[in-house]
Amino acid sequence: MNFKKLFLAFSLVFSLLTPIAAFAVLPSEILDDPVLEERARDLSKNLRCLVCQNQNIDESDAPLAADLRVLVRERLIAGDSNKQVIDYVVARYGEYVLLNPVLGPHTIILWTAMPIILLGGGIFLFFLVKRRKKTGKSISLSKEEKAALAELEKHDV
């Protein structure tokens, strides 16, 4: 029966996805050097657990995430800089592993969308104000507006 298959698929996906019982960084993984460990934690928060949905490896309990955490720590002990560690992981697992996407031709829209929208909106408003000034309409309250405003505010109370 179809729904049964579906449901099985479901629970399978779910059991992969849901953060369960065990967790995240295990005591055995923690480095003795607190500075290195701190760096490892920071790096881990920017790396995606590849078999999970939207979880970083620091929070994930998937075995693959644990492998990655250990890998990051090994590279740090070997003396890599943060950038070298990230480059190493990306070289092995691809860009998908980065939760903070790099800036490149394929992500240019992603990174510039927000500033462009904000700037565009700001410029639009600026010219709107300027145009209104030019039309020279008085922007102090007209008699009718004063009356209307007073009426509204009375009801406010």
Next chain:
Amino acid sequence: MLIELGHFALILAFVIAIIQAVLGLIYWRSDVRIANFVRSAAIWQFILISFSFMSVVYAFVVSDFSLSLAYQHSYSLQPLIYKITAVWGNHEGSILLWVLILVLFSAAVAVFGRDLPRQLRTLVLAVQGILGAAFMGFSIFTSNPFARLDPAPFEGTDLNPILQDIGLAIHPPLLYLGYVGFSVCFSFAIAALISGKIDAAWARWVRPWTVVSWVFLTLGNAMGSYWAYYELGWGGWWFWDPVENSSFMPWLVGTALMHSAIVMEKRNALKIWTIFLAIMTFSLSLLGAFLVRSGILTSVHTFASDPTRGLVLLALLGVSIGAAFTIFAIRAPSLRAGGLFAPISREGALVLNNLFLATATAAILVGTLYPLILDALMGARISVGAPFFDLTFGVLMVPLLIVLPFGAFLGWKRADLIAVTQRLAGAAGLALLIAIVIFMLTGAEIRLAPLGVFLGFWVAFGSMADLIYRSKFGKIALGESLKRLFGLSKSIWSTALAHFGVGVTVIGIVIVSAWESENITTMKVGESVDLAGYSIKFTVADERQGPNYTISHFEFDVMAKNGKVRQVVSEKRVYMASSMPTTEAGILTYGFSQLYVAVGDADEEGVQVVRIWHKPYILLIWIGTLFMAGAGFLSLSNRKARVGVPKQAKAKRAKAKVNKSKAKTNKGSA
């Protein structure tokens, strides 16, 4: 039999919705009979869908596993409450809940909108009819919750254990009340565009619906965040998960809508923009439904998804948004621009608020959809996660929070920025002082945290400053000031409280992000560890039996700084039907802070992995949202804003006006 009747009721409601939509759209100008029919059609749909929904609930409650849906998502030993909530803990049931809430809102418009202009009401209900028909059709043709099994299985297969929690009883219904509530604003916007009539009275009708939906969405999001926090077992409370984003975006735009509707109501300005936001808000709700329900994302929150339904939903989404914006493009230019205002004014501040909220929404939208689109177009796989959203959203929120307290203080039309700055100086000074003290106490190691703390207190104090200024504290006798304070209008109070809530939430977010601490360790029974001044002793580890799961039960004694000892229980459960494990974290609350204990696996020698977090002031995050929602309720209780009131109230108000008006002359002119 009951199930078949329920199915029939759904089909009947579907047919009625179509008739309501068609007749309403064609004959909205004509006589009262059509208007009356459309009204009663809306009410009948609610009755029919309620029956339909209850028939499914009944099957779940009595564990009638001949209902396929109950077989798939329920279990005879499940506690009663989870048998009921299991109804919407799956795709088909949650669509039915969506439909139920949609027709509930339509019926509410029909009942409370007695005094609405007849043509407007008919048009609004006609558009509601289209939406209703669309979703009922979706339910009937692709997501039938009434399918039977023959022979009926003896036992069900259990609801997903993660969902067997009180959170499921509260979170989705609240969220849907918010999502779907905005359909009313959408329908009002479309009705205004069709009829070409849009004035301050229109805004006065729309604002209460906006506030109601916004309040529910606020609570729904907050509840979802708290649920994730205590249920998922790793202490996170916001993940920038695509599913979270899809309910956060309507909230952000809905917040913008609420503010611009105020400008429109009071000053008859920003008409076109308000209409645009009304359409946008519900469109994003629909987009959220599509993203979550289509299976295009599979994330921790998506408990049901089926790609084959995705196309139907996408078509539904495309047609409704496309049609809405087409009507908008054709009709909007004919709307007359409203009242003018200077850049430095209440209106100006609200425009700025809208700019930032709209940009934030757009940024989240781009971040959420970008990986999907890039994958589809170029086959490149990238991730856009928390670090990206933290950065883009944070950058936008800083200026917004700086400007916020000014906004509520500025007068309409044209205001004096210097005078307002003087009035806010006290709040700014106090916030700065607190930030400096915190900075000195904790050292400079935590970047930007003191700035965040300053912003939070600035917003919180700044919103209170308005109340203090208006009631003239320090300028007149204290008693007189207090009298003034409690005499201030509900709209002023609700503004101040909502903004205060924003400040409180910001403070909570900043403190917990910057100062939380954790201890990941292994423990044996009898051992103790220290964290943030607490001493945590592992006291009990044993196995127990729950109603439909087995429990690994762990107890800890927590000794606080003052020597008081409290007990906390942390569990791991394995559910019988699905043999799925879950974590039930142990949480102890100290003031606004919490200690969060989760237990992991044991190693060969029976040594237990234990992870303990100290989450300072984390509760402020949700307490702030309660202030916001409470402020929304308060503004709804404002008589003027209530939906069906104006007619009866007019006479009384006229009488009251004579007595009251003199005392209120200074109000609003600050």
